[in-house]
Amino acid sequence: MTEELKGAILQRDKETYAIVPRTPVGVLSAKNLEDITNVVKKYNIPITKITSGHRLALVGIKKEDVNAVWKDLNIDVGRATELCLHYVQACPGTAVCTFGVQDSLGLGMELEKVFAEKALPAKFKIGVSGCQFCCGESFVRDIGLVGKKKGWTLIFGGNSGKKARIGDVIAEDISKEAVITTIDACLNFFVDNAKKKERSSRFMERIGADEFKKAVL
Numbered sequence: 013m014t015e016e017l018k019g020a021i022l023q024r025d026k027e028t029y030a031i032v033p034r035t036p037v038g039v040l041s042a043k044n045l046e047d048i049t050n051v052v053k054k055y056n057i058p059i060t061k062i063t064s065g066h067r068l069a070l071v072g073i074k075k076e077d078v079n080a081v082w083k084d085l086n087i088d089v090g091r092a093t094e095l096c097l098h099y100v101q102a103c104p105g106t107a108v109c110t111f112g113v114q115d116s117l118g119l120g121m122e123l124e125k126v127f128a129e130k131a132l133p134a135k136f137k138i139g140v141s142g143c144q145f146c147c148g149e150s151f152v153r154d155i156g157l158v159g160k161k162k163g164w165t166l167i168f169g170g171n172s173g174k175k176a177r178i179g180d181v182i183a184e185d186i187s188k189e190a191v192i193t194t195i196d197a198c199l200n201f202f203v204d205n206a207k208k209k210e211r212s213s214r215f216m217e218r219i220g221a222d223e224f225k226k227a228v229l
Contacts, residue, residue, distance in 0.1 A: 017078045019089035023071065029078050030071040032090035034128075037102040037120040037140070038066025044087060051084050065099040065137065091128075095209070097136045100124040101149065105142025105159065114159025116142035119188055126192060130199060133206035139170075151178050154212040155195060160184075164191050168198055168224065169216030177213040180221040183229065197228040 020029040033048070040048075048068065052060055059071035067090050073081055082089075091098050100123050103109065105116030120140040127138075139153035143160075149172065150156025156167035162185040170179030183194055201224070206215045216224060 017075065018082050019092075020073075020075075020078045021092060028072045028074060030069050031073065031078065031081065032063070032067050032069050032092045033085055034088040034090040035067050036124040037100055037117055039117065039121070040068075047085050047087070051081050054084065055081055057081075066101045067099055093135075095134055096132050097124070097127050097130060097138065100138040100140065101153075102140040103142050103145075103147035105140075109142060111145060112142035112159070113161050114142045114164060116140040116148060116157070116159060119157065119164075119191065120148075122188075122192070123195070127195070127199065132199065132203060134209050134211045136212065152176065153179070155179075155198065157191060163187055166191060166194055166198075169212045169221075171211060171213035173211075173213075175213070177217070179213075180216060180224070182221075182225060194228065198224075201227045 017029065019031050023030055052070065055073060055077045057070050057073055061069045061071060063069050100120045102116040102120030104112060105114055106112040107115065107117045123138055136154045138155045139148040139150040140157045141148035141150045141159060144158060146158055150158050150167055152170040152172035154170065156170055156179050158165040164186050165181060166183045166186060167179035168182050169177065171177045186194065202212060202215060205219065
C-alpha cells in the first residue's frame with residue numbers, strides 16, 4: 013500500500029491500483045451499492061471482484077483517480093496489507109438461514125467494530141458461523157466462532173494458506189459477552205508474545221494450545 017495514495021495496492025502491471033472498501037461481514041446497503049456502481053462507471057474501473065473475505069476489490073484504477081474514487085465512495089478503507097484485523101466474515105446465521113442457531117451477522121459486525129483498529133503482530137482474519145455447518149470457515153481463520161444452541165465455540169490459530177492448520181478450540185458454550193472478553197484476552201496475549209508477522213497458526217504451533225489456554229482463560 014502506498015503512503016501517498018489512500019488504501020491503494022499497486023497491481024501487477026505496475027501502473028494501476030486496487031482498493032478494498034470496508035464492508036463489515038460482507039453486508040452492503042443500497043446506498044453503498046449505488047455509490048460503488050457509479051464509481052465503477054465514472055472511472056472506468058475494469059474489475060470489481062468479490063474477495064474470499066466477503067469484500068469487494070475495485071481493481072485497475074488509475075493512479076490519478078484513486079483519491080477521487082475514495083471521496084465518491086464515502087466508505088472506510090478495508091485493510092488489506094497492514095498488520096491488523098483485515099476482515100470478519102460471517103454466514104447469515106439466525107438473520108435468515110433455516111439452520112442458524114446463533115446471530116453470526118450481529119456478532120461479526122460487533123467484533124469488527126471492537127477490534128478493527130487494534131494493532132497486531134500480523135494480519136488477522138475472523139470467521140463467524142451461526143451453526144455447526146461452519147459456513148464462516150471458522151476452523152481455518154485466526155479466530156473462529158461456531159454457534160451452538162448453548163452458546164459459542166471459540167477457536168484460535170487456524171489458517172487456510174500454503175501451510176494450512178485447523179485452529180484449536182479454546183472455549184465452548186460461551187455467551188456473546190464472554191466471546192468478546194475472551195477474544196480480547198487472546199489478542200492481548202498474541203500481541204505480547206508473537207514475533208512480527210508471525211501468523212496465529214505458526215504462533216500456536218510454537219506456544220502450544222495448553223499454554224495459550226492457561227494464559228487467556
